[in-house]
Amino acid sequence: MSDKQHAAEKAAEKVKDGMVLGIGSGSTVNYMLKKLAKRMEEEGLQIKGIPSSKKTEKLANELGIPLTTFAENSKIDLAIDGADEIDEHLQLSKGGGGSLVREKMVDSIADYFIVIAGEDKLVKSLGEFPLPVEVVPFGWELTEKRLANLGCQTALRYQEDERFISDNGNYIIDCQFEIIDDPEKLHSEIKSLLGVVETGLFVNIADEVIISENGQLRSLKK
Numbered sequence: 747m748s749d750k751q752h753a754a755e756k757a758a759e760k761v762k763d764g765m766v767l768g769i770g771s772g773s774t775v776n777y778m779l780k781k782l783a784k785r786m787e788e789e790g791l792q793i794k795g796i797p798s799s800k801k802t803e804k805l806a807n808e809l810g811i812p813l814t815t816f817a818e819n820s821k822i823d824l825a826i827d828g829a830d831e832i833d834e835h836l837q838l839s840k841g842g843g844g845s846l847v848r849e850k851m852v853d854s855i856a857d858y859f860i861v862i863a864g865e866d867k868l869v870k871s872l873g874e875f876p877l878p879v880e881v882v883p884f885g886w887e888l889t890e891k892r893l894a895n896l897g898c899q900t901a902l903r904y905q906e907d908e909r910f911i912s913d914n915g916n917y918i919i920d921c922q923f924e925i926i927d928d929p930e931k932l933h934s935e936i937k938s939l940l941g942v943v944e945t946g947l948f949v950n951i952a953d954e955v956i957i958s959e960n961g962q963l964r965s966l967k968k
């Protein structure tokens with residue numbers, strides 16, 4: 747079993763009967779969903795999920811996991827999500843799959859947010875992984891220049907030779923900074939730029955990180 751699967755399955759064990767669960771996105775979360783579906787079948791566990799992407803929604807539907815919306819539930823008991831980078835203060839860089847806006851909406855409202863990952867996602871400082879920023883398509887070239895003025899190399903994201911379009915109909919600009927030593931400050935600076943919808947910096951949102959390293963689990967908490 748891979749480290750990410752190990753961490754994902756451990757987190758799935760923390761889901762309790764009757765919970766409204768915020769379901770993140772990505773390959774690590776997919777393992778969590780599969781384990782959750784197994785628990786529902788074997789233990790009769792009943793939950794409702796709020797998915798953070800169309801991909802997660804599709805997999806949850808395929809696995810028979812009941813879903814709900816913010817229209818029906820304004821509260822999330824627990825959210826479980828992956829990350830692209832995690833620093834020692836539990837600050838995250840997310841959005842490698844382009845789902846950062848919905849993920850942030852889901853993860854930040856949860857009473858408790860658990861991040862799941864293999865040890866390879868732990869970093870001393872964020873920034874090696876290019877930071878995804880979701881921008882509105884209108885005037886994206888101007889927004890890209892504003893981002894570049896903050897001192898990063900920018901790249902409009904493509905997928906299979908087409909411009910990547912997020913679940914919200916927006917573009918993603920990946921921003922390569924040398925190092926992100928103050929995620930909170932950088933997030934505020936980027937958010938203040940016209941045309942920016944959201945950044946992939948998840949600052950002071952995670953409550954716990956479950957990491958697996960060579961089959962050994964450990965939990966990092968705030």
Ligand SMILES: O=C[C@H](O)[C@H](O)[C@H](O)COP(=O)(O)O
Nearest residue numbers: 772773774841842843844845
């Ligand atoms: O937009 C995607 C998300 O932020 C993912 O949670 C993140 O990219 C980690 O994905 P994975 O579990 O596939 O490494």
